[in-house]
Amino acid sequence: MPRPTPLVIGHRGAPGYRPEHTRSSYDLALAMGVDAVEPDLVMTKDGVIVVRHENEISGTTDVAFHPEFADRKTTKKIDGIDLTGWFTEDFTWDELATLRSRERLPKIRPNSATFDGQQGILRLSDLLEIVERASLEQGRRIGVVLEIKHATYFESIGLAHADLLPAELRAAGWDQGKLPIWIESFEQTVLMQLRDSGIKASYIYLLESKGTAFDLVARQGERAIGYAAQFSPRGLDRLAAEVDGISVDKRVILAPDRLGRSAGPSSVVADAHERGLRVFTWTVRPENQFLIRQFRSSSDKSAYGHYEDEWAIIRDSGVDGVFVDHADLGVNFFRAR
Incomplete structure (x- = not known):
């Protein structure tokens, strides 16, 4: 059943105000009242699951300023790029623990950048402790939305999420529903592997507005179907038998035309609900940089635009969850009936 108001999910914590994936980012999102937080999961050489937007970390840490790691700089092909x-x-x-986090978008979020260098990297185990403590202190059930990053790539180098994540969740006592867990990925293969592991979670397939999932490309090459075909009615018929929900780029719902004017909400949320699928969307942000053209207030990319007008279309589509960078704005807007 669709929710009366959508879940408000702190996307990497509250990165509108603090560097993403830091302890203070998550603490702030939880204090602001989000229903869940979303960490991205990547691996270390010794099999520790860490919380970073990408496995390439020059934009989110001070690694480039550590001379002892200068020889680690390299070029790799990740998901074909x-x-x-x-x-x-x-x-x-132990090596990653010596690094400090930095704001990924300092020109857009200069206030957040003032916190550069103050905090280290979190492991998944650290994040689970933070959420569990906040749940106890606030007297409410707060969940996590675990995003699996680059699953096919990590499996190819012997660091499979499907092997390491279940063990981590069991060790933390999170494998059987202590608190809500959603597991999401742009690659459906790893979702099916994790479901088979017995972890009690909801499994959500992430869908871009265009492009093709890398696990399908790796197996099928040019024959692989694109994301758009998967959120079509026919594609949703198949997904309804395999996953619990989908999470779509907000542009799929807003359906902007060539001039950046919304023709939405599109039918994708209603189509998915008809098939028993929950629908999340990402990422709702107030800055002009991230709004479709219709709702920008000026050419200043960091200034807030007419974000509530854009968010209203998303809300009115009936989505079940929204990923937000500014936790307070998201809670205030999407909790209002």
Whole structure:
């Protein structure tokens, strides 16, 4: 059943105000009242699950300023794309623990950048402790939305999420529903592997507005179907038998035309609900940089635009969950009936 108001999910904590995936980012989102927080999960060389937006960490840590790690800079092909930098899987956890976090978007969020260098990297085990403590202190059930990053790539180098994540959740006592868990990925293969492991969670398939899932490309090459085909009615018929829900790029709901004017809400939420699928969307942000053209207030990318007008279309679509960067704005807007 669709929710009366959507889950408000702190996307990497509260990165509108603190560097993403830091302890203070998560603490702030939880204090602001989100229903869940969303960490991205990548691996270290020694099999520790850490919380970073990507396995390439030059944009979110001070690794480039550590001369002892200068020789770790390299170029790799991740999901078919050549990337140059420093990668979590080339470090042990003890080495990563010496790094400090930095704001990923300092020109858009200069206030958040004032917290650069103050906090280290979190492990998944650290994040689970933070959420469990907040649940106890606030007297409410707070969940986690675990996003699996680059599953096919990590499996190819012997660091499979499907092997390491179940063990981590069992060790923390989170495997049988102590608090709500949603597991999401842009690759459905790893979702099915994790479901088979017996972890009690809801499994959510992430869908871009365009492009193709890398696990399908790796197996099928040019024959792989794109994301758009998967959120079509026919694609949703198949997904309804395999996953609990989908999480779509907000542009799928807003359906902007060539001039950046919304023609939404599109039918995708209603189509998914008809098939028993829950629907999340990402990422709702107030800055002009992230709004479709219709709702921008000026050419200043960091200034807030007419975000409530955009968010109203998303709310009115009937979504079950929204990922927000500014936890307080998201709670205040989406909790209002």
